[in-house]
Amino acid sequence: MREKLVLIGNGMAGVRTLEELLKLAPEKYDITVFGEEPYGNYNRIMLSPVLAGEKTIDEIMINDLQWYQDNNITLLSGKKVTTIDRLNRVVIADDGTTEKYDRLLLATGSRPFMLPIAGADLPGVISFRDIADVDTMLETAKTHKKAVVIGGGLLGLEAANGLMIQGMDVSVVHISDVLMNQQLDKPASDLMLDELRGKGLKFLMEHQTEAIIGRDRVEKLRFKDGSEIEADLVVMAVGIRPNIELASSAGIHCDRGIVVDDTMQTFDPRIYAVGECVQHRSQTFGLVAPLFEQAKVCSNHLAQMGIARYISSVTSTKLKVTGIDLFSAGDFLGDDDTEDLVFKDAARKVYKKLVIKENQLVGAVLYGDTVDGAWYFQLMRDGTDISDIRENMLFGQHHLGDSGHGPSNSVDGLADDAEICGCNGVCKGDIVQAISKHGLFTLDEVKAHTKASASCGSCTGLVEQLLASTLGSDFNDTPSKKPLCACTDLSHAEVKAAIIDKSLKTIPDLMSALEWKTADGCHSCRPALNYYMLSSWPNEYQDDPQSRFINERVHANIQKDGTYSVVPRIWGGVTNPRELRAIADISEKYNVPTVKITGGQRIDLLGIKKEDLPKMWADLSEAGFVSGHAYGKSLRTVKTCVGSEWCRFGTQDSTGLGIKAEKMTWGSWTPHKFKIAVSGCPRNCAEATIKDFGIVCVDSGYELHVGGNGGIKVRATDFLTKVATEEEALEYCAAFMQLYREEAHYLERTAPWIERVGLKHVTSAVVDDEMNRKRLAERFHDSQKNAQVDPWAEQAAKYKENYIPIKQVV
DSSP: OOEEEEEEOOSHHHHHHHHHHHHHOTTSEEEEEEESSSSOEEOGGGHHHHHTTSOOTGGGEEEOHHHHHHTTEEEEETOOEEEEETTTTEEEETTSOEEEOSEEEEOOOEEEOOOOOBTTTSTTEEESSSHHHHHHHHHHHHHOOEEEEEOOSHHHHHHHHHHHHTTOEEEEEESSSSTTTTTOOHHHHHHHHHHHHHHTOEEEETOOEEEEEESSSEEEEEETTSOEEEOSEEEEOSOEEEOOHHHHHTTOOBSSSEEEOTTSBOSSTTEEEOSTTEEETTBOOOSHHHHHHHHHHHHHHHTTOOOOOOOOOOOEEEEEETTEEEEEEEOSSOOTTOEEEEEEETTTTEEEEEEEETTEEEEEEEESOOTTHHHHHHHHHHTOBOTTTGGGGGGOOSTTOSTTOSOTTGGGGSOTTOEEETTTTEEHHHHHHHHHHHTOOSHHHHHHHHOTTSSSOTTHHHHHHHHHHHHOTTOOOOOSSOOSSTTOSOOHHHHHHHHHHTTOOSHHHHHHHTTOSSTTOOTTHHHHHHHHHHHHSTTTOOOOGGGSOHHHHHTSEEOTTSOEEEOBOOGGGOOOHHHHHHHHHHHHHTTOSEEEEOTTSOEEEEEEOGGGHHHHHHHHHHTTOOBOOTTSSBEEEEEEOOGGGTOTTOOSOHHHHHHHHHHHHTTOBOSSOEEEEEESSTTOTTOGGGSSEEEEEETTEEEEEEOOBOSSSOBOOEEEEEESSHHHHHHHHHHHHHHHHHHSOTTOOHHHHHHHHOHHHHHIIIIIOHHHHHHHHHHHHHHHTTTOOOHHHHHHGGGGGGSOOHHHHO
């Protein structure tokens, strides 16, 4: 027989725990849910759009009544549990309903704090916590005009904005001189104050309410200074308190919240708790992201898997309040031991403050432009040494390109049919509808439901903006540990470490050892695991073509019309009449519609039919060409200028060195595409300072640069070191590539990798430690023994009997 699981609390944290549990052990429990409200599970953080008239109750439902039926869950709505009999393992509701349990999950949430002042119990004085509160506000707005919101925090401002939209004259009373003082500092608060006043809200800052006055209902408020203000409606939004009354009455250990351990278990081993009602390591919670992490951990233990722990860490808050974007994290106020980096553009309503301590970012507050909040949070969480990027930090990540890098709410102005994800043809309306319909809260969930941001990733910023603008004030997609994908709770680093520590050499072995949630993985983890295996065991692991993207499987780049692009390797950009003649003949043979010189000094043959690819590869192989790997997460090209052989400014043979570098590095698989350039003099015609690895020739040797990136927004390289000989330059190149191959996450370019780990980490491993550099270079060359195999030649050999070689055609 199934065990009996009872959930008290039909809110977001508790039901998310059930969703996670059903994924892990769908047949383990007979589940009953008690909910005080007469509804299914709804998105509480979307009450503000309901108040503003932007959403309906039906549109904010996460799980409707049908969901409970489909999953054989008994929902007892409108029933408040008043007693937990732990001895007999029974819960009792206020109407006498009883339910036995083997395991009990408490998700009783929090209660709004009501000021203990005279008149707080008058009709017309409410909180802003549930659908009933919203209904009261909407009804009051139809017949009354003056509203006062006590509390200038997140909920208070959302309530004030919604009531103003409903036509009320709204004043916000706040005891401090800083709005949202849990998230903002004074300068950011002042910007917000000006902006909200411009929208029509009124503010009474540094006012403390003494009493609420009225006979049959609220009529006015009186403050400690003796002043008064008229009010037909008073909304108290002065904070929340964990709802622990039920647990405490049952003898479950409570402090400020229900005390739980790292498994979300209370002091009673049969009872677990999640959400705003809990206290974990002296901390209580109010944002969605940590609650959902708790849900994952709790479900893992309810399923008796026993391997997950909840460890809360530094938190970040990314909010959208009345149309204004905010982000804060860590110690954003600072103290005498910290330094502040500040940017303020009042005309654009943008403010950024970064708090630095001992060359590490320890806090941040952003107002108006929050796009780089996740990056700042990553720097804080990883403890990155920011001394090398300090001068540019305020301007954000330059290597990400322009997708999502306007003001964070610019996506709101796009039409519903505007394309957000070009790779998968996903429009704005598709994403917004999926977020609302399926109750999506994270980037990974949007990827899973819509495929947006699931391919190249350049639209990630826009998708996050849509999450923020659609979810409203509690969007937070920066968990303390980001899993590799939805198939596992392990991070990239943990998976890579396990491959080595457990000597895992096949993907099936890895999935078994690490308890993968899906039998065959997914489109996100399969390519990553294939790469991590390949980089960890280059001479033992057998590459899995089915775990590669389509371009890598067919060794060509697919185009928008379904044809393919073929790019033969041109060593260092140097060719000759024989090679050009062969390319011309092959292009004529296959009726190539476009022959293009690429930015990397190669020749691109576009418009090739898929069925012609193997035959074209055979002709190109016969003419002496190998694949240019223009489709691969690998070395793409080595760009060169003519250097000292021809140019009057050239200081070294950049062309010859570029060819040597390309012949050393071609075929090497890397976490993302990798580009090299060699410029013959500081005039830098080969653009070496925007490549992953760049060499600039000077009179006395070679300057080496790393971590550059071209594109819509250019990221210049960081200077690594200077060497005297070509041999040294090549050794540094091999060592840097190997360090990147071994340490970076899959699909992470060198630029974000260096910004994540810090340039000092790279220099200490490659420049300062000579023996380590030589070991890295040796591992790189060893891995190249089996990597430098032309995939075109291998595939083309199968077709040589079935076509006429190009030389016979000519």
